[in-house]
Amino acid sequence: MGRLSADDWAKAALTALAEGGLAAVAVEPLAARLGASKGSFYWHFPNRQALVQAALEHWERDTDKITARLGRIPDPRERLRTLLEWAFADPAAAAISFRLISEADDPQIAEVAKRVNERRMSFMCATLVETGRPEPEARRRVLAGYASYLGIAALRRLAIVHEDPMTLIDIALAELLGPPVNG
Amino acid sequence: MGRLSADDWAKAALTALAEGGLAAVAVEPLAARLGASKGSFYWHFPNRQALVQAALEHWERDTDKITARLGRIPDPRERLRTLLEWAFADPAAAAISFRLISEADDPQIAEVAKRVNERRMSFMCATLVETGRPEPEARRRVLAGYASYLGIAALRRLAIVHEDPMTLIDIALAELLGPPVNG
DNA sequence: GGACCTCCATACGGTGGCGTATGGTTCCGA
DNA sequence: TCGGAACCATACGCCACCGTATGGAGGTCC
Numbered sequence: 001m002g003r004l005s006a007d008d009w010a011k012a013a014l015t016a017l018a019e020g021g022l023a024a025v026a027v028e029p030l031a032a033r034l035g036a037s038k039g040s041f042y043w044h045f046p047n048r049q050a051l052v053q054a055a056l057e058h059w060e061r062d063t064d065k066i067t068a069r070l071g072r073i074p075d076p077r078e079r080l081r082t083l084l085e086w087a088f089a090d091p092a093a094a095a096i097s098f099r100l101i102s103e104a105d106d107p108q109i110a111e112v113a114k115r116v117n118e119r120r121m122s123f124m125c126a127t128l129v130e131t132g133r134p135e136p137e138a139r140r141r142v143l144a145g146y147a148s149y150l151g152i153a154a155l156r157r158l159a160i161v162h163e164d165p166m167t168l169i170d171i172a173l174a175e176l177l178g179p180p181v182n183g
Numbered sequence: 184m185g186r187l188s189a190d191d192w193a194k195a196a197l198t199a200l201a202e203g204g205l206a207a208v209a210v211e212p213l214a215a216r217l218g219a220s221k222g223s224f225y226w227h228f229p230n231r232q233a234l235v236q237a238a239l240e241h242w243e244r245d246t247d248k249i250t251a252r253l254g255r256i257p258d259p260r261e262r263l264r265t266l267l268e269w270a271f272a273d274p275a276a277a278a279i280s281f282r283l284i285s286e287a288d289d290p291q292i293a294e295v296a297k298r299v300n301e302r303r304m305s306f307m308c309a310t311l312v313e314t315g316r317p318e319p320e321a322r323r324r325v326l327a328g329y330a331s332y333l334g335i336a337a338l339r340r341l342a343i344v345h346e347d348p349m350t351l352i353d354i355a356l357a358e359l360l361g362p363p364v365n366g
Numbered sequence: 367g368g369a370c371c372t373c374c375a376t377a378c379g380g381t382g383g384c385g386t387a388t389g390g391t392t393c394c395g396a
Numbered sequence: 397t398c399g400g401a402a403c404c405a406t407a408c409g410c411c412a413c414c415g416t417a418t419g420g421a422g423g424t425c426c
Binding site for chain 1: 402403404405406
Binding site: 020021023098099101102104105110113114117118121140143144146147148149150151152154155157158159160161163167171172174175 | 285332
């Protein structure tokens with residue numbers, strides 16, 4: 001039978017958010033998609049906003065897990081390369097990051113998006129410092145590199161970027177570790 | 184008297200689009216903001232979609248004008264620097280570019296956004312080739328640099344980027360013209 | 367000064383989504 | 397087996413927006 005949990009709704013909401021933006025996180029369409037009705041939803045959540053919140057928490061947990069796994073890689077250069085491999089190998093994740101910034105008019109979303117993106121940049125910055133770059137240079141490079149990551153997600157939406165992941169990784173690595181560096 | 188032209192509506196629509204996204208391009212709220220009523224709107228436009236189209240054409244014309252003015256700068260390096268100065272000195276313009284990519288689920292918007300962004304990148308690429316970079320390298324650098332531009336617009340939305348325009352221009356120039364180059 | 371065109375306001379019906387009310391079904395423990 | 401809790405469907409009122417219908421005010425031309 002099709003009994004649903006709150007987490008089922010949250011996951012569906014996150015998917016809808018990724019695919020169609022905040023407006024697509026609508027109770028009735030979501031219910032239809034889950035083969036349920038609003039009655040089910042309003043038992044698990046007090047209102048739509050709570051659903052959005054749950055979806056956001058779901059997303060934040062997921063990204064934190066990835067950061068944590070990366071943190072366990074001891075060598076900073078290998079950590080960085082792995083980070084970029086994961087980042088560019090998963091366009092869906094980049095699309096969600098982009099989407100949440102797009103929907104940052106909603107303060108609820110803005111708060112989470114800001115926190116997550118700041119954490120990511122701090123993480124990358126610290127890694128760069130580990131490789132020997134001084135803090136200000138590291139900050140500049142991370143800004144350029146992470147902005148490129150987001151911008152490429154944007155250009156992907158327009159089907160402008162056709163480059164394969166390998167090329168993108170090399171571009172990003174060059175931005176982060178500086179010119180003519182290999183490894 | 185408050186007689187309105189179709190262009191007044193289009194400009195207001197573009198402003199609303201920049202500020203609140205596609206959903207904010209709504210006839211009744213816009214009418215209220217213009218101190219008019221729907222009766223006025225539906226005299227100038229057949230429907231909402233036509234208004235969005237007009238706003239997009241307005242935007243495309245504006246960006247084309249800028250490209251045209253840049254095209255009249257003979258020296259490619261100076262052209263590039265001027266381009267970046269204008270780009271980073273005008274966060275509102277960057278915000279609109281970002282917004283339109285955000286709303287690219289709408290095919291109407293996607294078409295215009297794709298065309299404009301491709302034109303911009305081609306223009307930058309050609310300029311880089313003029314400075315002596317071979318085509319593939321130029322393409323890579325433009326991809327990284329323009330993506331950074333968009334990504335910085337994204338991070339601005341989250342109030343994460345505090346860097347002053349000068350710094351951003353230097354970062355972007357470094358990406359485009361390559362390492363340790365001044366001028 | 368009357369016919370006419372331009373531009374606009376108001377009122378209306380239609381649609382889609384939110385949240386509530388109410389009742390029904392399934393399951394579980396005593 | 398019975399009662400209550402967990403879970404869900406349906407029906408309803410509400411609001412915001414779209415698009416239409418209708419009529420009215422202000423100019424213009426003869």
